[in-house]
Structures are given as structure tokens and as C-alpha cells.
Amino acid sequence: xxxxxxxxxxxxxxxxxxxxxxxxxxxxxxxxxxxxxxxxxxxxxxxxxxxxxxxxxxxxxxxxxxxxxxxxxxxxxxxxxxxxxxxxxxxxxxxxxxxxxxxxxxxxxxxxxxxxxxxxxxxx
Amino acid sequence: xxxxxxxxxxxxxxxxxxxxxxxxxxxxxxxxxxxxxxxxxxxxxxxxxxxxxxxxxxxxxxxxxxxxxxxxxxxxxxxxxxxxxxxxxxxxxxxxxxxxxxxxxxxxxxxxxxxxxxxxxxxxxxxxxxxxxxxxxxxxxxxxxxxxxxxxxxxxxxxxxxxxxxxxxxxxxxxxxxxxxxxxxxxxxxxxxxxxxxxxxxxxxxxxxxxxxxxxxxxxxxxxxxxxxxxxxxxxxxxxxxxxxxxxxxxxxxxxxxxxxxxxxxxxxxxxxxxxxxxxxxxxxxxxxxxxxxxxxxxxxxxxxxxxxxxxxxxxxxxxxxxxxxxxxxxxxxxxxxxxxxxxxxxxxxxxxxxxxxxxxxxxxxxxxxxxxxxxxxxxxxxxxxxxxxxxxxxxxxxxxxxxxxxxxxxxxxxxxxxx
Numbered sequence: 030x031x032x033x034x035x036x037x038x039x040x041x042x043x044x045x046x047x048x049x050x051x052x053x054x055x056x057x058x059x060x061x062x063x064x065x066x067x068x069x070x071x072x073x074x075x076x077x078x079x080x081x082x083x084x085x086x087x088x089x090x091x092x093x094x095x096x097x098x099x100x101x102x103x104x105x106x107x108x109x110x111x112x113x114x115x116x117x118x119x120x121x122x123x124x125x126x127x128x129x130x131x132x133x134x135x136x137x138x139x140x141x142x143x144x145x146x147x148x149x150x151x152x153x
Numbered sequence: 154x155x156x157x158x159x160x161x162x163x164x165x166x167x168x169x170x171x172x173x174x175x176x177x178x179x180x181x182x183x184x185x186x187x188x189x190x191x192x193x194x195x196x197x198x199x200x201x202x203x204x205x206x207x208x209x210x211x212x213x214x215x216x217x218x219x220x221x222x223x224x225x226x227x228x229x230x231x232x233x234x235x236x237x238x239x240x241x242x243x244x245x246x247x248x249x250x251x252x253x254x255x256x257x258x259x260x261x262x263x264x265x266x267x268x269x270x271x272x273x274x275x276x277x278x279x280x281x282x283x284x285x286x287x288x289x290x291x292x293x294x295x296x297x298x299x300x301x302x303x304x305x306x307x308x309x310x311x312x313x314x315x316x317x318x319x320x321x322x323x324x325x326x327x328x329x330x331x332x333x334x335x336x337x338x339x340x341x342x343x344x345x346x347x348x349x350x351x352x353x354x355x356x357x358x359x360x361x362x363x364x365x366x367x368x369x370x371x372x373x374x375x376x377x378x379x380x381x382x383x384x385x386x387x388x389x390x391x392x393x394x395x396x397x398x399x400x401x402x403x404x405x406x407x408x409x410x411x412x413x414x415x416x417x418x419x420x421x422x423x424x425x426x427x428x429x430x431x432x433x434x435x436x437x438x439x440x441x442x443x444x445x446x447x448x449x450x451x452x453x454x455x456x457x458x459x460x461x462x463x464x465x466x467x468x469x470x471x472x473x474x475x476x477x478x479x480x481x482x483x484x485x486x487x488x489x490x491x492x493x494x495x496x497x498x499x500x501x502x503x504x505x506x507x508x509x510x511x512x513x514x515x516x517x518x519x520x521x522x523x524x525x526x527x528x529x530x531x532x533x534x535x536x537x538x539x540x541x542x543x544x545x546x547x548x549x550x551x552x553x554x555x556x557x558x559x560x561x562x563x564x565x566x567x568x569x570x571x572x573x
Contacts, residue, residue, distance in 0.1 A: 039167060042163070042166040042167045042171075042213075046166065078428070078435060079432065080382070081381040081385070097386040097391075098382075098385030118438035118439060119442070142431060142432070144432070145428065
């Protein structure tokens with residue numbers, strides 16, 4: 030079974046980390062991941078950039094609306110994600126529009142740039 | 154690290170993260186910076202006991218505001234009537250109250266509170282250094298000692314500077330009514346300029362002062378992100394945050410081990426911080442979609458073109474020259490023209506650039522960088538004697554040792570080229 034593990038934390042507190050502390054945390058996390066990658070059990074790992082870098086596309090009745098900032102509603106649930114290699118935000122938004130059109134119903138897409146990325150070792 | 158240490162470290166970070174929101178709200182309640190800070194300190198002390206025991210609350214800022222407000226009111230009463238503090242357990246039992254408070258304090262309140270707090274720090278009658286010191290003390294929560302070290306002054310001098318600034322603000326007062334849209338936009342403009350001042354204080358500080366440099370830059374970036382969280386759709390703010398991140402991304406490559414400044418052309422670009430560049434470019438992308446350009450966005454776009462060039466020769470100087478031209482149009486200044494001249498020298502050659510630089514002499518005659526650029530252009534044109542004279546003036550105008558060292562290296566090059 031593949032599991033997606035989603036990480037939540039207080040962004041203001043994490044943003045207050047010093048560079049040294051941040052590096053240490055990342056090294057500690059790498060130590061946990063490394064044997065899992067070697068065993069072929071760990072898939073892609075992404076550390077997302079701050080929510081201030083996010084853009085949200087909301088699909089309503091008409092044309093999808095592009096909004097600055099992260100997805101902030103609490104009525105919807107997190108159902109899935111894509112990792113896209115796009116030239117810039119405009120290209121990412123264009124892809125999201127296509128996805129939104131192919132997907133029936135409403136819903137929102139938060140486009141969040143990825144900072145650190147490891148492709149991982151899971152093969153399906 | 155033991156679990157207790159870990160907990161305390163986490164509590165410290167949560168307090169630091171919640172500080173701007175909490176102090177800003179407490180300032181609205183008490184209408185006095187000292188009272189707001191004291192109340193926040195009290196709340197932090199109580200948080201240490203309560204959070205250790207009960208775990209951190211769901212919304213640390215709301216908890217701190219509520220407890221701080223009670224503590225502040227108690228403190229005011231205590232001073233008046235010497236009534237004892239209520240005991241910890243009563244105050245820590247705030248779960249229900251916290252929930253209702255969090256509902257009252259919606260985001261728009263936070264936004265105007267934080268904006269007000271930053272805006273009073275950016276009081277027009279305060280000199281830049283006092284504005285910066287005050288913002289670092291009150292909003293970022295740095296200790297007087299940390300700020301003194303960043304500015305390379307004594308703690309006593311910094312204490313005095315901050316006290317004086319606070320007195321000035323208490324005297325002229327602040328506007329506590331919710332601002333209208335125009336007033337809000339004006340405040341944001343003033344505050345953005347101050348955040349850039351904080352950053353620049355670090356960027357231009359002496360190369361030896363690594364700690365200070367990073368303190369200013371780190372806090373300016375934090376303030377930028379904080380504002381962006383409150384005003385998510387403001388393109389100039391995205392531009393400002395992008396500019397700070399893109400400039401700071403070069404920090405690891407800007408100095409040699411002995412503190413000599415390394416110009417961008419000579420920097421090891423593999424040392425540039427990729428995460429900061431990624432964040433800066435992402436913010437700039439967001440800003441550009443609004444089609445409302447401004448000076449911060451243009452400067453960020455220039456920094457982005459440097460960040461995107463893997464080697465100096467890959468730099469898109471034609472585009473940079475066009476951007477400086479746009480900036481010159483929007484915000485005319487001899488320094489911007491001087492920067493455009495550097496871009497012109499790469500696109501059209503040194504003579505065209507020198508033609509642009511020469512008329513700036515009356516305005517920039519005391520400016521180190523002007524003479525450095527002029528000397529460099531004269532050198533490229535083979536006018537060595539004039540170049541030497543310009544470099545000599547540059548050295549006499551240098552404000553840091555690293556600047557002087559950099560020019561001396563140019564003089565050595567001239568001497569080596571023409572041994573006479």
C-alpha cells in the first residue's frame with residue numbers, strides 16, 4: 030500500500046528557526062529517510078515553500094478564479110496532489126485549469142512551489 | 154537534547170512566531186508600547202509554566218493576547234492598589250475563553266494591529282536607525298543586546314536609543330481607529346519602506362559584522378513574509394519580499410574568508426541559496442500576474458535576472474538595462490542612473506556608459522560607488538591616468554575596509570598593466 034504522509038505545523042514558529050537549526054532538523058530527518066530510500070520504500074519527498082508563495086485556483090460555477098495565497102477554506106478535504114515541473118506560475122496555472130476542467134464539480138487547487146525535493150525510490 | 158529541552162525550544166519558537174500578532178493586539182488594548190511589551194512578557198512567563206504542563210494551545214497568539222491582557226490589567230491595578238496576582242491555575246484555565254477570543258480576533262483585526270505596530274515604528278520623525286532598532290525590538294522581539302551587537306554599539310547606547318524612540322511615539326500618539334482603504338495602503342507603503350531599511354542596514358554593514366548582517370536580513374525577510382500573509386494580493390509587497398530573498402540568496406558568496414567583498418561577477422554562484430532564489434522567483438511570478446509594476450517589483454526582476462544566470466556571461470543585460478530604464482522613469486534618482494550605466498556598459502560598451510555617468514558627478518561626488526564605476530569605465534577605455542585618479546578618490550570615499558581593498562586591487566591591476 031502506498032501512503033501519502035502530509036505534514037502540518039505552525040508556519041510562524043518554523044519560520045523563526047535559525048539557518049543552523051533548520052539544517053540540523055533537515056539532517057535528522059534525512060537520517061530517518063535514508064534507510065527507507067535504500068530499501069525502496071520511500072517515494073518523493075517535498076518540502077514546500079511558505080504559504081505566502083502559494084496561489085489558489087478556485088473552481089466555481091463559471092471560469093476558475095485565481096487567488097493569491099494558500100487554500101484557506103475548511104469545508105473541503107484534501108483529496109490528492111500532483112507534482113509538476115513547470116517553467117513558471119503561468120504554465121502551472123494553465124495546467125491546473127485543464128485539470129479543473131477535466132474534473133467534474135467544484136473544488137480548489139493550491140499551487141505551492143516546492144523548495145527541497147527528493148524523487149525517492151518507490152517503483153510501481 | 155532531552156524532551157524538556159526540546160519542549161522549551163519549541164515553546165520559545167512558538168512565542169517568537171506569535172509575538173508580532175500578540176504585541177500588536179496588546180498595543181491596541183493598552184495604547185502604550187511599554188505596557189503592551191510588559192503584558193506580553195508576563196504572558197510568556199505564564200506560557201512557560203502552562204504550556205509545559207498542558208501542551209501548547211491551539212492558537213498560541215490568541216492565548217498570549219488573552220493572558221497578556223489580563224496580566225496587563227492586573228499589572229496596572231497592582232501598581233495602583235498593590236493587589237496580589239491571581240494564581241497560575243486560574244489564569245492557565247483559558248481554553249474556553251481562548252476559543253471565543255480567537256473568533257473575535259479575525260484576520261482583519263490582526264492585519265490592522267500589526268500594520269499599526271509597524272507603522273508607529275516607522276514614525277517619520279524618527280531617524281532610520283531608530284526606526285530599525287524599534288521594529289527589531291518591538292515587532293521581531295530581539296533583545297536590546299542582540300540589536301546593539303547588530304549595530305555594533307554598546308547595549309547602553311542602544312537602550313537609550315530605543316527609549317528615546319518610544320518616548321517620541323508616546324508623545325505623538327498613534328491612530329487606533331481602523332484605517333480606511335486609502336489610509337491602509339499609505340501605511341503599508343511606509344512600512345514596506347521601513348522593512349527595506351532594515352534589510353539594507355544589514356546589506357551595507359561592514360563585512361566583518363557577519364552576525365549583524367544576518368540578523369537584519371533574516372528579520373527583514375520575516376517581516377516581509379508576515380506582511381505578505383496579511384496582504385496576500387499586494388504585488389509591490391510580493392516584489393519587496395522577492396527582492397529581499399533574491400539579494401540575500403547571494404550572501405554566502407559575497408565575501409572572502411578574510412572579509413573582502415566579492416563582486417557579483419566573481420562570486421561562486423554554486424554557493425547562492427537555491428531555496429531563497431526559488432521563493433523569490435515564485436513571489437515575483439505572482440506579482441507580475443497583477444500587471445501593476447512598482448519599484449520593488451522592478452528591482453526584484455533585476456535581481457531575478459542575475460539569479461537565473463548560471464554564469465556571469467549568461468546575464469541578460471539588455472533586459473536589465475530596460476528594467477533600470479523603467480525604474481528611472483518611475484523613481485528618478487542619480488543612483489538608479491548609475492546602475493543603469495553599468496548595464497549600458499555591458500550592452501553598448503564603456504563610452505556610452507561613461508557619457509551617462511559623467512553628468513552625475515555633482516549629485517554623486519561623495520559616493521564611493523560612483524568613483525569606482527567611473528574609474529572602471531575609464532580603465533576599460535584605456536584612459537589609465539584618469540582611471541587612477543578616479544580610483545584614488547573612490548578609496549578616500551570608501552566607507553568600509555572591504556570597499557577600499559577592492560579598489561586597491563584595481564589600482565594594482567593598472568600598475569601591473571603599465572609599469573613606468
